[in-house]
Amino acid sequence: xxxxxxxxxxxxxxxxxxxxxxxxxxxxxxxxxxxxxxxxxxxxxxxxxxxxxxxxxxxxxxxxxxxxxxxxxxxxxxxxxxxxxxxxxxxxxxxxxxxxxxxxxxxxxxxxxxxxxxxxxxxxxxxxxxxxxxxxxxxxxxxxxxxxxxxxxxxxxxxxxxxxxxxxxxxxxxxxxxxxxxxxxxx
Ligand code: HEM
Ligand code: HEM
Numbered sequence: 001x002x003x004x005x006x007x008x009x010x011x012x013x014x015x016x017x018x019x020x021x022x023x024x025x026x027x028x029x030x031x032x033x034x035x036x037x038x039x040x041x042x043x044x045x046x047x048x049x050x051x052x053x054x055x056x057x058x059x060x061x062x063x064x065x066x067x068x069x070x071x072x073x074x075x076x077x078x079x080x081x082x083x084x085x086x087x088x089x090x091x092x093x094x095x096x097x098x099x100x101x102x103x104x105x106x107x108x109x110x111x112x113x114x115x116x117x118x119x120x121x122x123x124x125x126x127x128x129x130x131x132x133x134x135x136x137x138x139x140x141x142x143x144x145x146x147x148x149x150x151x152x153x154x155x156x157x158x159x160x161x162x163x164x165x166x167x168x169x170x171x172x173x174x175x176x177x178x179x180x181x182x183x184x185x186x187x
Pocket of ligand 2: 019027028030031074081082083084093097098100104160161162176179
């Protein structure tokens with residue numbers, strides 16, 4: 001989100017607490033959502049599965065709200081730090097961050113679309129009517145697309161996390177400190 005380049009050092013400032021909170025709560029939600037979605041078929045049918053699926057939907061909507069707050073905050077008041085590395089590396093991390101934002105947005109949109117297309121039963125309390133109940137192919141494709149985006153997001157997030165850990169453990173440049181949720185760790 002920032003076009004300047006630099007090296008991280010132990011004197012580097014950190015992201016502000018709101019940015020760090022939004023980063024880690026979103027990461028936690030995404031991981032939980034991925035597991036809940038991927039292993040939903042293992043949950044017994046009936047009320048248990050309806051409860052897990054409904055919780056997945058509610059948590060997904062919460063992620064969407066947090067995403068809007070995060071983007072607004074990053075643009076309005078959040079600390080902007082220069083990207084680390086030479087021009088190429090810094091560009092690559094800038095692009096990665098943008099793609100992560102795009103994938104998070106795509107997850108929320110495809111999830112809401114999935115509920116709308118398939119229809120759903122939320123906690124046995126509310127019913128969302130299916131957009132086109134007879135269209136099995138559309139329902140199947142909507143779920144496949146949502147699942148594929150989830151897997152791509154998770155794969156990119158794992159790579160992104162691995163790079164952050166590599167900076168911390170191998171390059172020992174203190175990059176992870178900038179985003180650390182609490183007291184920044186030493187390398
Ligand atoms: C980062 C956010 C999210 C992640 C990582 C995620 C992940 C997943 C995964 C992996 C599946 C299984 C797909 C498959 O088996 O092919 C799934 C299914 C589903 N997701 Fe999400 N999801 C997210 C957000 C949302 C949102 C925002 C909604 C709705 C508002 C939603 C609604 C659903 C529904 C209805 C299913 C189908 C469950 C079933 O099999 O009956 N998801 N999700
Ligand atoms: C689903 C999981 C994750 C997503 C979607 C994600 C997304 C992002 C995004 C969009 C940024 C740019 C800053 C911002 O606007 O907030 C960022 C920065 C950062 N993330 Fe993550 N992240 C995830 C997980 C992780 C994990 C697990 C780690 C560490 C092990 C990590 C370490 C960092 C660090 C150190 C930065 C700052 C990079 C810099 O200052 O150049 N992230 N992350």
